Amino acid sequence: MKEAIFLDNAATTRTDPEVLKAMEPWFCEKYGSPATLYAPGSEAKQAIEAARQRLADLIGADAKEIYFTSGATESNNWAIKGTADALASTGRHIITNEAEHHSILMPCRFLEKKGWEVTYLPVDGDGLVDPEAVDGAIRDQTVLVTMVHGNHEIGTIQPIDEIGTVTREKKIPFHVNAAQSVGHIPVDVQGMNCDLLSLTAHKFYGPKGVGALYIRRGARITPLLHGGGQERKRRPGTHNVPGIVGLGKAAELARGRLDKEMERLTGLRDYIIDSIGNSMEDIRLNGHRSRRLPNNVNFSIEGIEGESIMLSLSYPTSADTKPIYVSTGSACVSGTLEPSHILLALGIPVELAHGSVRISLSQDNTREDADNAVKALVEVVERLRSMSPVYKRGSKQCASGSKSDGCDCEAAT
Template identity: 50%
Template sequence: MKEFVYLDNAATTKVRPEVVEAMLPYFTEIYGNASAVYDFGQKCKQAIEDARETIGSSIGTKASNIYFTAGGSESDNWALKGVAEAYKDKGKHIITTKIEHHAILHTCAYLEQQGYEVTYLDVDADGLVSPEDVKKAIRPDTILISVMFANNEIGTIEPIEEIGAIAHEHGILFHTDAVQAYAQVPIDVEKMHIDLLSASGHKLNGPKGIGFLYIRQGLKLKSFIHGGAQERKRRAGTENVPGIVGLDKAVEIAMATMDERIKKESELRDYLIARIEDEIPFAKLNGHRVKRLPNNINFCFRFIEGESMLIMLDMAGICGSSGSACTSGSLDPSHVLLAIGLPHEIAHGSLRLTLSDEITKEQLDYVVDHLKEIVAKLRSMSPLYEDYAKKHLS
C-alpha cells in the first residue's frame, strides 16, 4: 500500500491546527483595520503588538525591533537594499557567501548593477564559511556582511557568533538570513552580534505570506514600502493581521517544543543518514555531519539524475527535493553543491530530505526501502555505472 511521506519541510511546512484556530477569528470576527482609532481596529493592533513581543523575546530583543514583512525574500531584500541605501556615503562594499539563498544572491547582483561591489566568499567541502576569510575580505568601505545562519540545501550551520563578533569589532553591520534556522535552533541576536535577521512563517508550521525582519535599534534604514505609516513608517500597507497572529502562535509553539524537536529530529536524521550510507553504495552526504540543522539530510547519488529520482519517489508517495524550492524547474545543478566542490555530474544526482517532528522511524524505513530500489533501477540504465561498480565494489 502506497503511503504519503512528506520530507520537504525546508520548502514549506504544514500549518498546525492550533495556528489555524488562532487565525480564524481575524478573518470573520475581528477583521478591523489595525490603523483605525476605534476599539474594533485596536483589537487587531493589540494582536500585532502581542506577536511582536513573542517574536522579539524568541531572539533576545525588544518587540520594537521586529518589523513584519511578507516573508523571507522580502526581509532579505529590505536588509540588503536598506543598508546599501542608508550607508552608501560610508562605502559601497558588501561581503556575502557563494552559498546564500537566491534572495540574497540576486539582490547582491542587483546592487552590483547600481555600483556596489560584492565579495562572494568561498566555503569548505562541508559548506562552512571561514571567519578568517570574512576578516580578510573586510575593506575600509565595507558596510555590510551577510551570511546565512544555516544553509537551506545542505543544512550546515555557520559560525554566526564568530562572524558577528568580527563585524562588530570592525564597526560593520551584520545580517543573517535565518529563514531555515529560526525557531529550529536557538538564536540570540545580542550574544551573536546580529544587526539584522530575516525569517519566514511558513518554515515553522505557520502560514505563508508572513515573515519579519529584525532591525537593531538605532539603524537608520529608510522606508522599504511607501504609502502609509504602518510598521513605524518603515513598511507601508495594511497589516496582514491573520498572518501575524498565525506567526505568533507558530513561534509560541516552536519555542516551547524546540528542545524536544531538536532531540527527536536529530535522532531520526542520523538514523536515516546511517541507513542510506550503509545500504546504498556511492552515496555522498553533503553538509557538515555535526554542525547541521536537526532535520536536514542531503545526499548525492553517483550515476543518478535527480529529477528522475524525485519523480519515482513521488510515485511511491514520497515528497523530497533536489535543492531549494526557489530553483525547482531549473536544469542547472545546485550552486551550493558546486560551491562545496562537487562536479556537475555528481551535483545533478542530489536529494534533500527534510524532516518534521511528526515523522516516524517506520516512515523513514519505507523511504529508504523505496530509495534503494529507485537508485538501483536508475543506475541499471547508466552505461557508466556497471564498469564503475565492478572496479570499486570488487
C-alpha cells in the first residue's frame, strides 16, 4: 500500500523535525528539574524562560503573562472555572456560544450544576457570533465571556476583536480559545482585548501534552490545580521541560513562517473547495467561505454517512491508491454516532449533518495531495451514493431541511 496522505491536521499535526531536534537533549542529556538550584536545574529553568519569551512574542504578550499547562483542554478549564471561582462574589453568569468546543461547553455545564447561569448565544448559518448579541447578553452578574477564535470543525473565524471591544468597554473578563488559530493566523492578545487565551502546541507542529494559558496582568483567576509553587504559584507540577522547549521552538518557527504559509494554505484550501464544488452536486460547504482558517475544508455530502466516507478513504480497495485520512468533524467526538452539535447549530438538518467530512491541511501537504484527495473523494462518494437507498440525485437538501429540484437556498451548493 502506498504512503498515506494525512488530512486531519485540525486533530493534530506532525511534530516539526526542528522542534523534535530542540527537544531531544532535554530527555536524557539535560534532565535536571528546573525547581532545583544546582547547574542542571538552572539550565532547565533558563530553557523554560526562553520558550516562554518565544511564545509571548508570537501572540503579542509579556512573557510574565504566559503560564504553561498540559494543553488547551486544561487551559480552557482553568480559564473558565478559575475565573468563575475568583469572581463568584461578583456574579454567576457566563456567556459563550452554541458552536463551541467541548472543552468550553463541558466546564460551563459543570458550573451550571454548581449554580452558575450560562447563556449560549446562537450562531448564524456560517457559524458567526454577532458582537451585538454579546453586548445584549451582558448583565450585572456576568463574570466571563468565552469564545473560540477559529472553529475546530468548520474553520469559521469569529469577530474576536469586535467582541473584545464590547467586553473591554463593559469591563467583563474575556477568554479566547485559540487552539486552532495560534501558529496559523495572526494572534495578538492586545488587539483582541482579551484577558485570557488558551493554546496548545500539537496544533502547530509542536509536541502533544503541552500548552499554555495567557493571563493578562491583573486578571483575577483561581488556580485549577493545587500543589507546589511552579508557574509563579498558579500552576503546580514539575515542568514538562522537553515539551515546553518544543512549544517554544514551534512558536519561533510559526512566527517566522506565518505570512508565507498562511498564504500558501489559503490557496490550497480554496483550490480544494472549488475542486470539490465543481466535481459533486448536492453538497454544502460548512463555515464561512472566506472568513475561515487557512487549513480548513468542511463539506456535508447528501445521501451518505460521513463515517462511510472516512473509512472508505482510509482503507482503499486498490493497492495503487493512497490511504487518505480525514475526519467527520471534531477528533474529540469522532467516536460517537451523534451528529455534530456545531453543524446543528448552523441550522443544518440531522441527516445532512451526518454526512460531514473535514479536510484539514498542514505545512506538509501539497497540490498533489489535494488532487489525489479530491479524486478519491469523488470516486468514493459516487460509489456510496450508487448503493444508497435514500439518495436521490439533484434533491438539493437545503439548510431548512426542504428538498426541491429547484431549491436556490444559499445553504445548498
